[in-house]
Amino acid sequence: ACGEASQNKREMLFNGDNLSGWDIAVMPGADLQQATELFRAQQGNIKVAGEPFGYLFTVEQHSVYKLHFEWRWVGEPTNSGVFIHVQNPGDVWPRAYEFQLMAGRAGDMVMLGGAKLEDFPCEGEFPIKPRLGDYENAAGEWNTGEIIVNGPFLDFYVNGHLQNEATAKFESGHIALQSEGGPLEFRNIYIEDIE
Numbered sequence: 001a002c003g004e005a006s007q008n009k010r011e012m013l014f015n016g017d018n019l020s021g022w023d024i025a026v027m028p029g030a031d032l033q034q035a036t037e038l039f040r041a042q043q044g045n046i047k048v049a050g051e052p053f054g055y056l057f058t059v060e061q062h063s064v065y066k067l068h069f070e071w072r073w074v075g076e077p078t079n080s081g082v083f084i085h086v087q088n089p090g091d092v093w094p095r096a097y098e099f100q101l102m103a104g105r106a107g108d109m110v111m112l113g114g115a116k117l118e119d120f121p122c123e124g125e126f127p128i129k130p131r132l133g134d135y136e137n138a139a140g141e142w143n144t145g146e147i148i149v150n151g152p153f154l155d156f157y158v159n160g161h162l163q164n165e166a167t168a169k170f171e172s173g174h175i176a177l178q179s180e181g182g183p184l185e186f187r188n189i190y191i192e193d194i195e
Helices: 032-036
Strands: 010-012 022-026 039-042 045-048 054-058 064-073 081-086 096-100 109-112 143-150 153-158 161-167 174-179 184-192
Touching: 045 174, 054 081, 064 081, 081 143, 096 174, 174 184
Parallel strands: none
Antiparallel strands: 010 184, 022 054, 039 045, 045 184, 054 174, 064 143, 064 184, 081 096, 081 174, 096 109, 143 153, 153 161
16 A cells, blocks of 8 residues: 555655745743754755754645655654644644654554544553554664555554554644654655545
């Protein structure tokens, strides 16, 4: 399924030059100077500082698509993620589904802000649906993430390997890139139509 949409219409979410089409949410009380440097477009990549905690989210919402993105750790690998179906952008922990990028845990699925699944028990503050295997590359190397979103049906891939499948409780929302601990970079962020 991962390659089936490759011939379909592509929409770049990051143009390589600036953060047009995105907005930023940061932890309350974050230093203003830090917040303005949290996400930067530089040399075709989005550079994420890691501190303070926050996320960059698409202004537009999406419901049926394949999301492609690439990421790498540029220092000590720590924690980050990609959120889909973000319901309340601007909240520190929005109601959303997180594609976990934490080093050693890439591909886990985290339910944020009370988000639930139809096919997995979600208990506790941040329930986690474990990934199927370990396929992330070493720190400093680029990884490829793909998320197939067909309304409530979600499939997560790391470097071409299926890591998670789930059925969400809601069918559309914003897409977000997280800052949560350490510096990393994103590139080649786009969505494609799926049939």
